[in-house]
Amino acid sequence: MASYTGRLLRVNLSRGTAMAETIPPETCELFVGGRGFGIAYLYKELTPQVDPLSEENKIMFLAGPLAGTHAQSVSRWMVCTKSPLTGAYARSVGGADFAAWLRFAGYDAVLVEGKASTPVYLHVTPDGCAITRADDLWGMDTVRTQETLHGRHGQKTRVACIGPAGERLVRYAAIVSGRRTASRCGVGTVMGSKNLKAIAITAERATRLANPEAFKGLAREQNQIFRASEKFAQHKEWGTTETQNVTNTLGIFPTRNFRFGQQKGGEKLYGEEYRKLRTGEFGCYNCSARCGKAHNVTVGPYAGAWSEGPEYESLWAFSAPIDSTSIEATIRADQICDDLGIDTISAGNAIGFAYELFERGIIDRKDTDGLELNYGDHQAMVTLIQKIAARQGFGDVLAEGVVRAARTIGRGAEAYAMH
Numbered sequence: 001m002a003s004y005t006g007r008l009l010r011v012n013l014s015r016g017t018a019m020a021e022t023i024p025p026e027t028c029e030l031f032v033g034g035r036g037f038g039i040a041y042l043y044k045e046l047t048p049q050v051d052p053l054s055e056e057n058k059i060m061f062l063a064g065p066l067a068g069t070h071a072q073s074v075s076r077w078m079v080c081t082k083s084p085l086t087g088a089y090a091r092s093v094g095g096a097d098f099a100a101w102l103r104f105a106g107y108d109a110v111l112v113e114g115k116a117s118t119p120v121y122l123h124v125t126p127d128g129c130a131i132t133r134a135d136d137l138w139g140m141d142t143v144r145t146q147e148t149l150h151g152r153h154g155q156k157t158r159v160a161c162i163g164p165a166g167e168r169l170v171r172y173a174a175i176v177s178g179r180r181t182a183s184r185c186g187v188g189t190v191m192g193s194k195n196l197k198a199i200a201i202t203a204e205r206a207t208r209l210a211n212p213e214a215f216k217g218l219a220r221e222q223n224q225i226f227r228a229s230e231k232f233a234q235h236k237e238w239g240t241t242e243t244q245n246v247t248n249t250l251g252i253f254p255t256r257n258f259r260f261g262q263q264k265g266g267e268k269l270y271g272e273e274y275r276k277l278r279t280g281e282f283g284c285y286n287c288s289a290r291c292g293k294a295h296n297v298t299v300g301p302y303a304g305a306w307s308e309g310p311e312y313e314s315l316w317a318f319s320a321p322i323d324s325t326s327i328e329a330t331i332r333a334d335q336i337c338d339d340l341g342i343d344t345i346s347a348g349n350a351i352g353f354a355y356e357l358f359e360r361g362i363i364d365r366k367d368t369d370g371l372e373l374n375y376g377d378h379q380a381m382v383t384l385i386q387k388i389a390a391r392q393g394f395g396d397v398l399a400e401g402v403v404r405a406a407r408t409i410g411r412g413a414e415a416y417a418m419h
Contacts, residue, residue: 002208002209002210003065003066003069003207003208003209003210004023004028004033004065004108005103005106005107005108005208006022006023006025006028006108007020007021007022007023007106007107007108008020008021008022008023008037008041008107008108008109008110008111009021009107009109009110009111009124009129010111010113011110011111011112011113011122011129011131012113012114013112013113013114013115013116013120013131013194013195013196014055014113014114014115014116015114016116016131018122018128018129018130018131020107020128023037023108023109027040028065032064032065033062033063033064033065033108034062034063034064034076034078035062035078035080035091037060037062037080037108037109038060038062038078038080038091038109039080039089039091041058041060041080041109041111042058042060042080042081042082042089045058046058046082050082052081052082052083052084052087052186052189052190052193053084053169053189053190053193054193055114055115055194057081057082057113057190057193058081058082058111058112058113059079059080059081059111059112059187059190059191059194060078060079060080060081060109060110060111060112061077061078061079061098061102061109061110061112061160061199062077062078062079062080062099062102062108062109062110063075063077063078063099063100063102063103063107063108063109064076064099065108067099067100067102067103067285068099068100068101068103068104068205068207068285068286069207069209069215069219069286070215070216070219070220070286071215071218071219071222071286072219072222072223072226072286072287072288072289073284073287073289075097075099075100075284075285075286075287076093076094076095076099076284077093077094077095077098077099077102077160077177077182078091078092078093078094078099078182079091079092079093079094079175079182079187080092081185081187081190082190083185083186083187084169084171084186084189084190084193085171085172085185085186085189085346085401086185090184090185090186090187091184091185092175092182092183092184092185092187093182093184094160094175094177094180094181094182095177095178095180095284095292096158096177096178096179096180096284096285097158097177097178097284097285098158098159098160098177098178098201099285100158100205100285100286101157101158101201101203102124102201103207104126104201104203104204104205104206104207105124105125105126105201105202105203106126106203107124110122110124110199112191112194112196114194115193115194115195116131116194116195116196117195118133118134118135118195119133119134119135119137119138119195119196119197120132120133120134120195120196120197121134121137121149121161121196121197121198121199121200122196122198122199122200123153123200123201123202124199124200124201124202124203125201125202125203126203134197134198136148137149137161137197137198138167138197139164139167140163140164141163141164141339141340141341142161142162142163142176142338142339142340142341143339145159145161145163145197145198146159146161146176146177146178146198149161149198149200152200153200153202154202156202156203156204157200157201157202158177158178158200158201159177159198159199159200159201160175160176160177160182160198160199161175161176161177161197161198161199161341162174162175162176162188162191162192162196162197162198162341163176163188163339163340163341163342163389164340164341164389164390165188165340165341165342165388165389165399166188166189166191166192166341167192167197168192168389168390168391168399169189169192169193170186170189170342170388170389170391170399171186171189171346171399171400171401171404172184172185172186172189172342172343172346172347172350172401173186173187173188173189173191173192173341173342173343174187174188174337174338174341174342174343175187175188175191175341176188176338176341178308179307179308179309179338180284180292180308181338181341181343183342183343183344183345183346184343184345184346186343188341188343223288226288226289227288232289235289235291236288236289236290236291238271238291238293239281239291239292239293239311240291240311240312240313240315241271241274241275241293241311241312241315242270242271243312243315244266244269244270244271244312244315244316245267245270245271247316248262248263248266248267248269249262253266253316253320254316254320254321254418255320255321255323256320256321256322256323256352256355256356256375257321257352257353257355257356257416257418258321258352258418259356263319263320263323263325265325266320266325268325268327269315269319269325269327269330273327274293274295274327277295277296277297277327277328277331278293278294278295279294279295279296279306280293280294281293281294282294282308292308292309292311293308293309294306294307294308294309295307295309295310295327295331296331297328297331297332300328301328301379302328302329302331302332302382305328305331305332305335306331306335307331307332307334307335307338308338309331309334309338310330310331310333310334310344313344313345314330314333314334314337314344314345314348315330316348317344317345317347317348317349317352318330318333318334318344318348318378318381320352321348321349321351321352321353321355322351322352322355322373322375322376322377322378322381323375323376324375324376324377324378324381326378329378329379329381329382332382333347333348333378333381333382333385336382336385336386336389337385340385340386340389341389342385342388342389346401347385347388349402349418349419350388350398350401350402350405351381351384351385351398352418353398353402353405353406353413353416353417353418354368354373354384354394354398354405355373355374355375356416357373357409357413357416358372358373358374359373359374359375360416362409362411362412362413362416363409363411363413367394367409368394369387369392369393369394371383371384371394384398397409401419402417402418402419403417403419405417
């Protein structure tokens with residue numbers, strides 16, 4: 001129990017208050033931390049009738065009890081809320097080092113409730129939390145937002161923020177920290193609905209353990225076990241950029257809006273091809289796997305595109321659904337989503353849905369703002385991502401997710417909405 005901070009920061013944006021609460025020891029014992037705390041608190045404090053985009057919904061940012069320690073691969077951060085995309089409980093997971101900084105500041109969780117009357121961000125330190133006006137940040141992408149807050153609060157600050165997609169309540173908006181995201185279920189949309197642009201945490205590295213030296217010994221042993229593993233070495237070398245080799249071979253690569261399990265020419269998307277564009281690698285807090293692989297495009301229509309990814313889910317989302325084998329397009333699409341704060345999986349799924357509707361004649365150019373959604377045309381996909389983030393034209397329809405988009409379109413579109 002010693003590794004818990006035992007504190008939760010409760011922020012009420014409607015009242016403009018931020019107070020630390022003690023997390024009951026029995027909650028720590030029964031629910032462990034992270035997603036467990038999220039389930040425990042939201043089950044107790046929300047009713048099934050709560051509108052996910054209302055002031056009554058709550059959103060939690062959580063870390064596990066080992067986050068920020070010497071242990072390997074335990075510093076992921078969780079976001080829990082009621083989803084505006086599904087209407088059900090939502091849990092999304094992010095990487096980088098935001099969870100470690102949350103614990104360094106002295107908290108196991110931040111719970112945000114209410115709604116600010118104007119855009120704000122939270123500045124969390126070991127001394128407390130300031131609710132600060134964010135009018136100047138509203139409209140910025142996630143890169144500029146983080147750069148601005150790092151400049152304002154120093155390099156010992158870590159930021160989790162939304163981009164324009166979250167501000168415009170795209171139902172699958174992401175929360176971005178560094179270039180890692182908690183993307184699923186519209187958690188960024190809930191932040192946007194509360195006029196909460198970002199959480200910035202400034203803290204020194206410090207964690208509490210019952211026996212620090214014994215723990216360091218166990219962490220070294222864990223690291224040795226990892227490094228002796230052939231699977232670990234493979235993951236360190238490739239990250240998730242080889243997963244499509246397996247899924248396409250097995251016939252479970254969701255091609256043309258999940259109609260087929262194998263993509264012809266899919267070998268053009270295999271890990272060896274991505275490696276040709278690799279420019280670096282990175283890892284989350286205290287994780288020696290360094291499975292994140294950065295890629296840069298130097299030629300063609302996407303020259304200059306750069307991404308700390310794409311990971312497998314983003315890779316397939318921007319290739320198989322529209323039957324494209326352009327690696328460069330997946331990198332550009334991933335970059336746009338990270339910049340603007342969009343979940344790559346839901347975006348790719350919505351666009352793949354639109355391509356099938358176009359092929360079947362259920363929608364045409366009058367519906368798509370003049371775009372031809374022909375299989376293999378990745379440039380139309382990139383345009384649609386930008387339209388979704390801006391809620392512009394047909395992008396406004398797709399920004400609602402495939403279920404709501406199908407209802408809006410009608411004409412039998414519901415039969416092709418994969419969810």
